[in-house]
Amino acid sequence: MNKKSKHILLVAATKFEIERITQKFTHSETPNHFRDSRYPNTLFETLITGVGIHPTIYQLTKRVMSPCEPVDLIINLGIAGAFDMNRALGETVQVVKQQFVDWGVADSKGFLSVFDLQFQNPNQPPFSEATITNPLTIEMKNLSQVSSITSNTSHGSIESIQIAKTQAHADIESMEGAAVAFVAKQESIDYIEMRTISNHVEPRDRSKWNIPLALDNLCTSFFQLLEHYKQI
Numbered sequence: 001m002n003k004k005s006k007h008i009l010l011v012a013a014t015k016f017e018i019e020r021i022t023q024k025f026t027h028s029e030t031p032n033h034f035r036d037s038r039y040p041n042t043l044f045e046t047l048i049t050g051v052g053i054h055p056t057i058y059q060l061t062k063r064v065m066s067p068c069e070p071v072d073l074i075i076n077l078g079i080a081g082a083f084d085m086n087r088a089l090g091e092t093v094q095v096v097k098q099q100f101v102d103w104g105v106a107d108s109k110g111f112l113s114v115f116d117l118q119f120q121n122p123n124q125p126p127f128s129e130a131t132i133t134n135p136l137t138i139e140m141k142n143l144s145q146v147s148s149i150t151s152n153t154s155h156g157s158i159e160s161i162q163i164a165k166t167q168a169h170a171d172i173e174s175m176e177g178a179a180v181a182f183v184a185k186q187e188s189i190d191y192i193e194m195r196t197i198s199n200h201v202e203p204r205d206r207s208k209w210n211i212p213l214a215l216d217n218l219c220t221s222f223f224q225l226l227e228h229y230k231q232i
């Protein structure tokens with residue numbers, strides 16, 4: 001990072017997804033403002049939005065529109081489900097393409113998105129071909145770049161999973177990622193979405209999830225990301 005002081009906003013849906021990280025910061029200025037002696041010119045702020053698209057858009061828009069503390073970079077952190085059963089639980093990824101999938105109309109033949117229905121121009125910013133693409137890509141060891149869908153409903157039945165897979169051919173899903181990208185890109189704020197796989201998208205069975213592993217690895221990858229930034 002350069003000498004100018006940076007304000008980094010860490011956005012997570014739930015407290016549990018981010019607290020391993022905040023516990024590692026060396027100083028806490030307020031319950032949601034942190035500094036770390038390893039990153040002297042950086043103020044870290046956390047924003048816990050709540051789960052899903054609506055609370056994320058409301059909370060993040062409210063925060064970034066506040067003129068008193070401009071944000072230089074948003075980092076969206078969390079866990080996610082992977083569509084490919086061969087993707088290892090605990091793998092951390094950077095999401096570079098995001099799509100909203102439950103935004104449209106269901107009829108007897110299937111699903112028509114707002115783009116299909118021409119309610120929304122698929123190439124009007126922040127969209128390009130109905131996708132929100134992040135130009136800020138991180139070239140870091142052990143961090144692959146993936147595509148994601150964002151849905152208010154986590155897919156957990158055979159039928160809904162099949163539909164979700166064929167709709168977007170994405171690598172992973174979360175319930176907030178596209179919402180963060182939607183706000184950040186329209187406000188011209190740099191953003192990074194980093195997620196660690198806690199489960200596969202399969203018929204719902206919480207016993208197969210590995211949340212502790214995902215959170216440990218998310219924390220490790222986050223500090224590797226900060227080190228990476230220090231070098232550029």
Ligand SMILES: O=C(O)c1cccc(C(=O)CC[C@H]2O[C@@H](n3cnc4c(=O)[nH]cnc43)[C@H](O)[C@@H]2O)c1
Pocket residue numbers: 013014051052078079080081082153154155156173174175176198199200201204206
């Ligand atoms: O109990 C469940 O079935 C369940 C389903 C989705 C998420 C949760 C959470 O407790 C985690 C909150 C957070 O995690 C993201 N997440 C994780 N895995 C998935 C997934 O397979 N599909 C969608 N979202 C997922 C999500 O962003 C939540 O905010 C519990």
